[in-house]
């Protein structure tokens with residue numbers, strides 16, 4: 338039995354993770370942390386856990402958590418996450434980090450995009466990026482896994498095969514994404530208040546979203562030339578789900594059927610990637626760890642359309658998939 342701790346347990350990704358781990362035959366949740374005072378029971382902040390998990394929320398103290406846990410999932414925001422991970426790694430624990438802290442290649446780009454110095458800079462560029470479809474062989478031995486960003490997962494999985502094979506130009510790619518509001522987390526913000534975002538769709542962080550360098554740098558680790566993308570995210574009035582469409586320029590002539598075949602060949606043995614002929618909708622994958630992908634060839638461009646649940650394949654499901662690989666469990670354990 339692996340004893341598991343969850344930092345930032347009051348948030349959305351943590352709740353989804355708890356629900357997955359409660360189904361896991363080889364994981365036992367032994368610590369849940371929060372800055373809330375008074376050690377309230379976890380079910381007081383997540384009522385759906387009533388009768389399912391009887392643990393008090395506790396302050397994060399590295400030694401106390403390390404004493405009771407083998408593996409810690411950090412569902413904290415960036416910066417706070419690396420501070421915590423660094424302390425736990427020093428105590429010999431394994432960490433799966435949900436935040437963006439360990440995803441980029443170097444401290445200079447982290448400083449540029451996150452606007453502060455990295456609290457654990459020497460691990461940048463050396464940490465395994467926890468996207469099993471691309472980096473599976475690196476995950477089992479990792480002490481620290483950087484769980485991917487939600488938008489990057491939805492963009493990287495479809496684009497990687499075409500870039501690897503040189504079927505599309507790498508320097509001219511548009512990635513257009515739409516996300517449900519849970520993508521912004523449970524911590525209240527003006528833009529995610531109901532009257533601000535209900536019955537409304539808006540683009541945000543145009544030309545400066547932090548997932549642009551993540552998509553470019555991670556694809557740059559597996560394809561010949563680091564791609565250049567223009568990434569535009571949108572907030573849409575739904576709870577969960579991401580739909581991404583990328584537009585790239587073919588370097589040669591190929592049909593939609595051939596594009597489908599390349600995707601099918603790449604992901605034939607992947608338990609959580611489905612290459613589909615239909616145009617996928619976020620509801621097709623809601624509450625699951627699946628990514629559905631379909632290609633279209635039109636107007637001289639390759640369009641790749643993908644959907645994931647931001648909280649599952651985009652966060653907690655991917656983390657559980659990484660956990661399974663780290664501990665040698667069947668990769669699909671506890672995942673649907």
Ligand SMILES: NC(=O)C1=CN([C@@H]2O[C@H](COP(=O)(O)OP(=O)(O)OC[C@H]3O[C@@H](n4cnc5c(N)ncnc54)[C@H](OP(=O)(O)O)[C@@H]3O)[C@@H](O)[C@H]2O)C=CC1
Nearest residue numbers: 345347348349350371372413414417435436520522523524
């Ligand atoms: N939502 C999503 O779809 C995705 C999120 N992520 C990443 O996963 C992580 C968790 O996201 P999510 O669950 O949505 O976020 P939430 O805002 O829902 O939860 C984060 C929790 O962390 C705690 N927290 C917030 N700020 C701090 C701080 N400065 N120091 C310590 N604790 C803090 C809060 O708990 P309390 O106030 O009780 O202490 C909060 O409940 C983030 O890094 C996010 O970027 C990654 C992929 C997808």
Ligand SMILES: CC(=O)N[C@@H](CCC(=O)OP(=O)(O)O)C(=O)O
Nearest residue numbers: 435436437486487516517520521
């Ligand atoms: C809708 C929405 O606001 N989504 C979030 C993405 C969440 C995420 O994956 O952020 P990290 O890279 O910090 O883990 C955003 O755009 O910032």
